[in-house]
Amino acid sequence: MGNDVLFETLLRLADNHLILGHRLSEWCGHAPMLEEDLAMPNIALDLIGQSRALYAYAAEIENQGRSEDDLAFLRLEKDYHNILMVERPNGDFGHTMLRQFLFSSFMVLFWERAQNSTDKVLSGIAGKAFKESQYHVRHTAEWIIRLGDGTEESHKRMTAATAALAPYIGELFEADAVDQSAISAGIIPRASDLRGAWETQVRSVYAEATLEPILDHQAQTGGRIGQHTEDMGFLLAQLQYVQRTYPNMTW
Amino acid sequence: MVTSEQQSAWDAAAAVLDPEVPAVTVADLGILRSVEMTGGRSVLAKVTPTYSGCPAVSAIEIAIDVALREAGFDPTIERVMSPPWTTDWVTTEGREKLRAYGIAPPVQASNSLRALFGDTVVACPRCASTDTTRVSEFGSTACKALYKCDACHEPFDYFKCI
Numbered sequence: 478m479g480n481d482v483l484f485e486t487l488l489r490l491a492d493n494h495l496i497l498g499h500r501l502s503e504w505c506g507h508a509p510m511l512e513e514d515l516a517m518p519n520i521a522l523d524l525i526g527q528s529r530a531l532y533a534y535a536a537e538i539e540n541q542g543r544s545e546d547d548l549a550f551l552r553l554e555k556d557y558h559n560i561l562m563v564e565r566p567n568g569d570f571g572h573t574m575l576r577q578f579l580f581s582s583f584m585v586l587f588w589e590r591a592q593n594s595t596d597k598v599l600s601g602i603a604g605k606a607f608k609e610s611q612y613h614v615r616h617t618a619e620w621i622i623r624l625g626d627g628t629e630e631s632h633k634r635m636t637a638a639t640a641a642l643a644p645y646i647g648e649l650f651e652a653d654a655v656d657q658s659a660i661s662a663g664i665i666p667r668a669s670d671l672r673g674a675w676e677t678q679v680r681s682v683y684a685e686a687t688l689e690p691i692l693d694h695q696a697q698t699g700g701r702i703g704q705h706t707e708d709m710g711f712l713l714a715q716l717q718y719v720q721r722t723y724p725n726m727t728w
Numbered sequence: 729m730v731t732s733e734q735q736s737a738w739d740a741a742a743a744v745l746d747p748e749v750p751a752v753t754v755a756d757l758g759i760l761r762s763v764e765m766t767g768g769r770s771v772l773a774k775v776t777p778t779y780s781g782c783p784a785v786s787a788i789e790i791a792i793d794v795a796l797r798e799a800g801f802d803p804t805i806e807r808v809m810s811p812p813w814t815t816d817w818v819t820t821e822g823r824e825k826l827r828a829y830g831i832a833p834p835v836q837a838s839n840s841l842r843a844l845f846g847d848t849v850v851a852c853p854r855c856a857s858t859d860t861t862r863v864s865e866f867g868s869t870a871c872k873a874l875y876k877c878d879a880c881h882e883p884f885d886y887f888k889c890i
Binding site: 512515520521522523524526529530604605 | 777779780781782783808809810811812813863864865866867868870874890
């Protein structure tokens, strides 16, 4: 296995966390209550912190003189390899919470096993991220239950969110040739092996939330190879604006 | 063997205060993992972040770098992720300083799921009552949760277990 597989694996993970962290940060100042205005940026900070560790290591592995900031801010849309779920617009609060719940429930399982990665740096990052992801699952699961089993209006909105996000679930468990190489080398766990445990967790929360589990929808994919939804370009325009306008600017 | 030179390097680095909780030092929190002499006046200080996204990490690294330089050393700061930081590393003295500062210290034993999920009894740092309620799992910084005391009615921060 060459360094390019490790680099690409780190980049995909980092992109997932940066883009979702950015989406969550859009809620800052707009959350329905003060506690949530603290919670969402806190979760975003965890995600962006995890992405920084991954980008910094990816830059080191690539060894082409690019920094973690170059990787985060100076690539074109097709060069971002995050899954589509994380780039979808926030929608309402329930939609944001459900997306986070689906993603974090997967990441808890992923990081738990990645602690045994043959790559020592990744296993270190996993150890920390595993603990943090558990908080994210707990917090978001509470909201799914409260809103799903809430008022007629909140239940209606949560039902809409489950349908809207369902097409993006399958991509979580995909593995292309790059992933296969990384799995064979023991760098990352096989995502499809995590599906059973993930579904058990999600189904139990959906049941408590009185929501119909829509989990087997035809999957929309392409993020891994840079084919994004129409919303990605707008997201990057905001994310990259300062670095593009004032190249090499630092705080 | 710990030489006197190594001890003075440790002492210089260990005295750095946490920028967000200036009542405790980086040694009290267990953020400063080790300080080694690497030849001449060169030292290697290893630092671990509390949370991946802790915005204070860079400030802490710079502060340790400055403290070691002022003590006459030539420092290199290395950020280590593994093993991951845990609240179990907060020293007994650190816990007492947190309480005196008005922040409830982490309840011991982070490896229990109950502690991780905050189902533990947190005592009010002001009146010591255990009649407290969690207001929010997330507080002013990544490492804290918001609580209120139902006895003395003071809101307070809890340094959460991880």
